[in-house]
Amino acid sequence: MGKRFHRLVLVALCTIPLASTLFAAQTPKSGGILNATLIESPPSFSLHEEATISTAWPMMSCYNNLVLFDPLKKQESLDTIIPELAEKWTLQDGGRSLVFFLRKDVKWHDGQPFTSKDVKHTFDTVREAPGITTKLRVNPRQLWYENVESIETPDALTVAFRLKRPQQSLLLMLAAGWSAIYPAHIPVSELRSKCVGTGPFKLKEYRQGELIEMVKNPDYFVKGRPYLDGIRYTIIKDRSTRYAALQAGRQDIPFIWEVARMPAEAAKRAVPKLNLIESSTNVNDHILVNLTKPMFKDPKMRLAITLAVDRQGYVQAGRQGAAILGGVLLPKPYGVWGLPEAEQKKIPGFGDPAKQKIEARKLLAELGYGPSKPLKITVSTRAIPIYVDIAGFIIDQFRQVGIEATLEQVETGVWHAKMTRREFDVAVNTTGIGPDDPDANLYENFKCNSPRNYSAYCSEEMDRLIEQQSQVLEREKRLRLVNEIDKRLQLEGARMLLGWSKEYVVLWPYVKNVVPHQSIYNYGRMQEVWLDK
């Protein structure tokens, strides 16, 4: 009995150091500079005035939101929202008031105290509240706050959003990377070339076209964070150079929106210890048809166009396999709201490509087009190689059903203006949606009065349906309604979805807590990231 006891004690004593090394490996280490990558200079640093990931990715490290999606959880939803500047929040008045209780002792990077005034200022500016004097030069997400009646600040640490009607999604939109809190004491124009936030990192240096250097915020309100001493975002335009730098260890993490399977897999093959993480991006490619043009008003025409395109071929040739087929909302298992696969397969365009092309030809013939009188249209896209390639693929698909299409390459600078003015026939476009949320997606892209509704799709009934689903608080019921909307939008040809991009994030294993989310726009905070070196 004594001998056995002694042996047990011995074993126990031996496992303690083993266990402690195991646990020690999990304890985050402080220090080190993270070498991150950008593909271009951000057009500006102002998160509320931009819609590009080139701004969101670096600038998220500088700011905080009221609430945020948990950086360590891959799938974002209501269940993964965690507090940031708001410690807790409640829904009152039957869902018509969303009240946040803010942290105290939070300071802006310039030392000024953070109060509820800043929150009110930020969201009154974004929603363009009546009487607000601050004006954003561009305001991509004003529609997110259409339902907000007013924002009240009963005291310095409380903010109440008074809504016109209940809206479950508001919290989700506030958790998106875009919803940073701006300082009320600094004019927006100054926030374009520098950032002043409350976030874990401060701007140290910006060399236009070369790099953005962020340094740890020593007065950050979360003690012990951030772990990193700083982040260096190096701007590397050339993709092969980016991956070569990553492989060589000069970059620790890549740019998180490459959508390039080949170089990622090649990097992993070259350096097997790299981690390759596959995830979605919440960015989709789609075909827009200009519904203000008489020729596209006929549903048969729209049907023919969508039937012509082999979706699997688009995934293979256009995106080199880095895409998933889906409808208006991000499909499962990545997203929460997408149509079930069986349902999506029944949508015209997602079936058997050969059969669909025959049907497309028939439809065109019914409309009076044929070999002697081919349909001639222009396909417009951005003058960026990947989009030109995708458009090239689609033009070929059109040719196979007898549609003669020529490509119009539009420079990125003029693209949105051109789309807004509806100067196109058919366009191949890409849209990213911040959070995987029906309100954010449907309001921005499909409501009658939305500026980003480039195809000019307008249906009063659909507007009503969209409003309706927004008010439903019960999840299952809302999902059914959203799926119904998804299907109808696709059948009516409001937007012909091609696919949702997949990202292949290749990073060094010593980089901890960079967890790619299903959406690229929401995990740039970098507060929890540490280097195991």
Added chain:
Amino acid sequence: MLVYILQRLLTALVTLFGMSVLIFVLLRLVPGDIVDIIFASAGFVNPAAKVELARELGVDRPIAVQYIRWLKDVAKGDLGKSYRYDVPAWQIVKPRIPVTLELAVLAILIAVVSGVFTGVVSAARQDSALDYALRLLSLAGLSMPSFWLGMVIILFLVSWTGWIPALVYVSPREDLRAHLLQFIFPALAVGYRGSALIMRITRSSMLEVLREDYIRTARAKGQRERPVVFSHALRNAMLPVITVIGFEFAFMIGGLVVTETVFNVPGVARYLVDAILWRDYPVAQNLVMLIAVAVVLVNLMVDLLYGYLDPRIRYGSG
């Protein structure tokens, strides 16, 4: 000589003025409302803000007025603010100039040294196998797209040595070796073409001069005079070469534009393309003017040098 100098200066000034008008007008012909472009990425624009911005930038005035305003600004030394990045254009352009300058100088050096050398060798061994080989090689240099040459160089380097192009500009003080590596390959890609041109001219000039001098001296003296004749011929042959360097500089800018893109060099030439594509007028027109000024200056210097070297002009009625 003085008259010659003044003539050249005046011509240069008129040319510059003409170029400025041309550039200004051409850039504004490029479709795309500048106001639209500033609000490019998000598409959701405050109409009042658009009008305000148009007034602020002065783009709502007639083009002639805008032109005069630009000239006035340049005279004051104000090169305008980048539309895209909202910072002074000079701030963006300034750090890039030495990069391109260095690349250009390196390329010219490579071109002149290798071009003259091969030209002389080729002329000395006229019609030999070596001559033909060198001529074909130089002709190849004039025939290849320089960016393709750059791409092929990178392909070889990457697959054989695992080399990657530099990420950020490495100054010579930081790391001389990395800096040289960063610049040598694009300089080679650009310089090859220049060397081809210079080789051809050196060769034919040498042949011309050699023929005359050689015949004369061959009649008067013997073979031993050959080295002297040779160096004399070389000196005379250099005159047209110098003229060509002027032309070549202008041509090389084009090569720099594409080569900087391929090799990821953060220079002025590459940035020009970006500026044009983004309708960043202040930056684009100032950059083009910069290039035009550089070209005119180089040509002016070449003309002056030529004038100094050519005895007819130096001591002539000028």
Added chain:
Amino acid sequence: MKAIRFFRRQPLGALGGLVILALVLTAVFADSLATHDPIRTDAEHTLAHPTRAHWLGTDNLGRDIYSRIVYGARVSLMVGLGATLLGAALGAVIGLLSGYVGGWLDLFAQRLMEILQGLPLLILALVMAAALKPSIENVIIAISVPIIPMAERVMRGSVLAIREFTYIESARALGVGHLAIAFRHILPNAIGPFIVLTTAQFGSAILVEAALSFLGLGVPEPWPSWGRMLSISAAEFAQKAPWVVIFPGAAISLVVFASNLLGDALRDTLDPRLRRAQHL
């Protein structure tokens, strides 16, 4: 007879000429020479190695590279020839008028030409291409602009050279119209240098088109263009599939090389004295 003598004395030039001829034939008979539809994508076979099915491999959309090079000859020929002829014609007209009439017109035209020449070729073409909508016609126009001053100089030189000849004066005295003089005396004198210029600029035009396409401003889809096959995105795929980049570039280099050979040979034949003046 002249042609045969040319072939014998300038074998390299003749070779160049043959290659250009091959280019023209390829362009004309592209339909028969190509093995695939150059625009047809094939999602199953992207970036394929050169094989029996695809002689030069496929690109990232699965399009057959050999067929794209064959059809691309059309674009290169059209742009090269179009830009050169347009530029030469415009330059010739300006040079003729400017040299013949002289005076203020000449002064003005000379300054204009200097301005056009002052800007680097590519920059000028770049700005022009950006100013005009991307289309094959506009690319031709854009590339022709830098050629105008060169053609103008040649023509003006020819005009000035013979303007003072006595037989011109006597012709004028006899009442021969200016136009007749231009056609019967001046133009034939200029043909030689013009041919040399055109051949030299043909290659240059193709190179500029390639550079414009590389930067995204050249001939747009769906015309297969050698230059566009060398775009920056192609460079990315080149790591895995170098043939995507090597073959189109080789095609461009070959054609330009041939035109340079031919140009050199023609220059040597037509006017040995020109060897000194026209090294560009």
